[in-house]
Amino acid sequence: MAMRYYISLPDPARARGTDPALSFHSHGADGLAAELQDALHSDRLFEQWRAQQEEPDEVDPALGATDADTTVKGEQHDLHIDLVVTTSLPSVVLRLGLLAGNGWQLRDVTSA
Numbered sequence: 367m368a369m370r371y372y373i374s375l376p377d378p379a380r381a382r383g384t385d386p387a388l389s390f391h392s393h394g395a396d397g398l399a400a401e402l403q404d405a406l407h408s409d410r411l412f413e414q415w416r417a418q419q420e421e422p423d424e425v426d427p428a429l430g431a432t433d434a435d436t437t438v439k440g441e442q443h444d445l446h447i448d449l450v451v452t453t454s455l456p457s458v459v460l461r462l463g464l465l466a467g468n469g470w471q472l473r474d475v476t477s478a
Contacts, residue, residue, distance in 0.1 A: 368452055368477070371453070372473040373470055373473065374447070374448050374449075375446060375447040375466065376469070381465075382465075390402075394442065395449075401465065402465060409432050412430035433454050437451075438451050457475070
């Protein structure tokens with residue numbers, strides 16, 4: 367079942383993970399939305415992260431799940447950005463910790 371996740375980036379410039387190779391690079395709403403959508407369409411970001419782990423083979427492969435039907439829309443609002451993610455993936459797979467670090471907030475979840 368598809369869900370809609372409403373995510374806020376209160377300070378988009380600070381919405382970066384601890385590893386620059388895995389974090390957001392864009393600054394605007396459209397670019398951030400495109401990066402997140404790409405991260406959910408393919409397992410590229412997950413595989414990069416997994417390769418950095420001490421025991422990559424012990425990482426649960428379910429964390430690398432993808433959904434080619436995922437859509438992410440971004441909107442700029444004054445100083446913050448809102449993202450709306452529509453996907454069948456569970457929230458644990460959204461990869462926001464890698465991309466945005468602690469610079470994001472889950473505002474709501476609804477059925478799509």
